[in-house]
Amino acid sequence: MLHLVLFSVFGLICVAGAVNLLAQRHPINSALSLVVVMGALSAEYLLLGAEFVAAVQVIVYAGAIMVLFVFVIMLLNAGVEERTGGSRVALLFGVPGMLIGSLLVAWVLLHRSGTEAVSIGALPGPPRIIGWLLFHDFLLPFEVTSILVLIAIMGAVVLAAKPPSAAPPKREG
Amino acid sequence: MSIGTYILVSVIKIVIALFVLLTAVAYSVWLERKVVGHIQNRWGPTRVGPFGLLQPMADGVKFLFKEDLTPPHVYKPLYIAAPMIAVIFALTSIAVIPIGNVVTIAGLEIPLQITDVNIGLLIVLGITSLGVYGVALAGWSSNSKYSLLGGLRASAQMVSYEIALGLSLIGVLIMSGSFSLRAIVESQGGHFWGFIPRWNIFTGQIVGFFIYLIAAYAETNRIPFDLPEAETELVAGYHTEYSAMKFAMFFMAEYANMITVACLATLLFFGGWHGPIFGPAILQALLPVFWFVAKVFVFLFIYIWVRGTLPRFRYDQLMAFGWKFLLPLAIANLVVTALVVAIRA
Numbered sequence: 122m123l124h125l126v127l128f129s130v131f132g133l134i135c136v137a138g139a140v141n142l143l144a145q146r147h148p149i150n151s152a153l154s155l156v157v158v159m160g161a162l163s164a165e166y167l168l169l170g171a172e173f174v175a176a177v178q179v180i181v182y183a184g185a186i187m188v189l190f191v192f193v194i195m196l197l198n199a200g201v202e203e204r205t206g207g208s209r210v211a212l213l214f215g216v217p218g219m220l221i222g223s224l225l226v227a228w229v230l231l232h233r234s235g236t237e238a239v240s241i242g243a244l245p246g247p248p249r250i251i252g253w254l255l256f257h258d259f260l261l262p263f264e265v266t267s268i269l270v271l272i273a274i275m276g277a278v279v280l281a282a283k284p285p286s287a288a289p290p291k292r293e294g
Numbered sequence: 295m296s297i298g299t300y301i302l303v304s305v306i307k308i309v310i311a312l313f314v315l316l317t318a319v320a321y322s323v324w325l326e327r328k329v330v331g332h333i334q335n336r337w338g339p340t341r342v343g344p345f346g347l348l349q350p351m352a353d354g355v356k357f358l359f360k361e362d363l364t365p366p367h368v369y370k371p372l373y374i375a376a377p378m379i380a381v382i383f384a385l386t387s388i389a390v391i392p393i394g395n396v397v398t399i400a401g402l403e404i405p406l407q408i409t410d411v412n413i414g415l416l417i418v419l420g421i422t423s424l425g426v427y428g429v430a431l432a433g434w435s436s437n438s439k440y441s442l443l444g445g446l447r448a449s450a451q452m453v454s455y456e457i458a459l460g461l462s463l464i465g466v467l468i469m470s471g472s473f474s475l476r477a478i479v480e481s482q483g484g485h486f487w488g489f490i491p492r493w494n495i496f497t498g499q500i501v502g503f504f505i506y507l508i509a510a511y512a513e514t515n516r517i518p519f520d521l522p523e524a525e526t527e528l529v530a531g532y533h534t535e536y537s538a539m540k541f542a543m544f545f546m547a548e549y550a551n552m553i554t555v556a557c558l559a560t561l562l563f564f565g566g567w568h569g570p571i572f573g574p575a576i577l578q579a580l581l582p583v584f585w586f587v588a589k590v591f592v593f594l595f596i597y598i599w600v601r602g603t604l605p606r607f608r609y610d611q612l613m614a615f616g617w618k619f620l621l622p623l624a625i626a627n628l629v630v631t632a633l634v635v636a637i638r639a
Contacts, residue, residue, distance in 0.1 A: 149369075149372065149431075149434070150371075153372075153431075156427070172411075172412055172413050173413060173416070176413045176416035176417060176419075176420055177416070179420035179423070179424065180416065180419055180420045180423050183420075183423075183424060184420060184422075184423025184424050184426070185423060185453065185456075188423070188426050188427065188430065188449065188453060189453075191427070191430055191431070191434075192430065192446065192449065192450075195430065195433075195434040195442070195445075195446065196446070247412065248413070248473060
C-alpha cells in the first residue's frame with residue numbers, strides 16, 4: 122500500500138514535470154522541469170532499492186548534465202517561444218491518439234504473465250555489487266564507453282577551436 | 295522503535311540540527327569578521343554586545359528592515375526562486391552528517407545523525423552539485439551583465455572543481471570500504487603505536503586531504519577562488535541585483551556550505567568524533583560531540599585564515615589550476631591509493 126502511494130506520488134511528479142516541459146514557453150522553465158523529472162526518477166530508483174543508481178542519477182543527470190543545458194540556454198539567450206496557429210490539428214488528433222496509445226501499452230504490459238508489482242527495495246543495488254559487475258561481467262562495455270567519451274571530448278574540442286586565422290593584411294609601404 | 299517514535303525523534307533531531315546550523319552560520323560570520331579584522335590589525339565588531347557577540351543579531355534585524363527591492367527588468371519567478379534553491383540545498387546536507395556516537399536516551403538508541411544512509415557521501419556530493427543551480431539561475435534571472443558573467447563564471451568554476459572534489463573523496467572510500475559517513479568515521483577508530491590516532495590523514499590520505507581542501511574552497515567560492523563575487527571585478531557577481539533578505543539568503547547559503555565542507559573534512563580525514571573519552575556516562579556521550587565541534591571549528595578558522603591571507607586567482611589561472619593540476623593529481627592519488635590497498639589485501 123505504502124509502495125503504491127509513494128510510486129504514484131513520484132510518478133505523478135515525473136509526468137507533471139514532463140508535461141510542464143512541453144507546455145512552458147520559455148526554454149529555461151522547460152530545462153528546470155526536466156530537472157524535476159530527473160529528481161522524480163531518482164526517487165523511483167530509490168523505491169526499487171537501487172540506491173547507488175539513484176544517487177548517481179542526481180549527481181550526473183540533475184547536477185551536471187542539466188546544469189550544462191541551463192548554461193547553453195543562458196548563453197544562447199533563447200527567447201520566449203512564439204505561438205503559431207498550426208497546432209490545432211495536432212491537438213485534435215494528437216492528444217486522444219497519445220491517450221489511446223498509452224492505454225494500449227499499459228493493457229498489454231499488465232496482461233502479460235510474469236509482470237507483477239515489486240515491493241519497496243525489492244531490487245537492491247549496493248555499490249559493491251555494481252562495482253563487481255562493472256569490473257567483471259561488463260568490463261568490455263565499460264572500457265569501450267570510456268573510449269567513446271574520449272572521442273566525444275575530442276570532437277567538442279575540434280568544434281570549439283578557433284579556425285586557423287587568415288594571413289595578416291600587407292602594410293602599404 | 296515504533297514508527298511514531300521514530301518520526302518524533304527524527305523531527306526533534308531536525309529542529310535541533312537546523313537551529314544549531316543557523317546559529318553556527320550567524321556566528322561564523324562573526325568569527326570571520328573578528329579574525330579577518332585581527333589579521334588586518336584592527337578589532338572587527340566590538341560595539342554590539344561584549345566582543346561584538348550580538349553583531350549577528352543586529353545584522354539580522356538590519357536585513358529584515360532593509361528595503362526588499364525587486365528591479366523591474368528581472369525574470370521574476372527565477373529571481374525569487376534562486377536564493378531559495380541556494381539555501382535549501384545548503385541546509386539539506388546536514389541531514390546525513392553524524393556528530394557523535396549512538397547515545398541511549400530513555401531506553402531508545404539514538405544515533406547522533408538525522409539519518410544514516412548507506413550512500414551518505416554520494417548524497418552530500420549530489421546536494422553539492424544541485425547547489426550550482428542557485429548561483430546559475432541567480433546570475434541569469436537578474437538580467438544584468440555583471441550578474442550573468444558572475445553567475446556563469448561561478449557555476450563553471452563550481453562544476454569544474456566538483457570533479458577534483460569527488461575524486462579526492464574516492465581515496466577515503468577505498469580505504470574505508472563504505473559510502474556511509476558513520477562507517478567511514480568508525481573505520482578511523484583506534485591508534486597506531488598507542489598514541490597516533492588512525493585518522494585517514496595519517497593513513498596515507500594527506501594528498502587527498504589537500505586536494506579536497508583546495509577543491510572545497512573553489513566549490514564554496516571563497517578566497518582564493520572568489521573571483522565571481524569579488525567587488526573589484528564584477529561589482530558583486532551573481533548577487534549584484536539582490537537586496538535585503540534575498541541577499542542574506544545567499545550569504546547564509548555560502549556560510550552553510552562552508553560549515554558542511556568543514557564537517558566533511560573532519561569526518562573523512564580527521565576521525566570525526568574520535569578523541570580522548572573519559573569520565574561518567576553523561577560525559578562519555580557528550581565528549582565525542584565536543585571533539586567533532588572542536589575539529590569543525592579548526593577548519594572554519596583555517597578557512598577564514600586563508601581568506602585573510604591569500605590574494606585571489608584570476609579566472610583563467612583558476613580554471614587552469616582546476617583542470618590541469620588538481621584533476622591529474624586527484625587521479626594519481628586515486629591510482630596510488632587503489633594500488634596500495636590492492637597490494638595489501
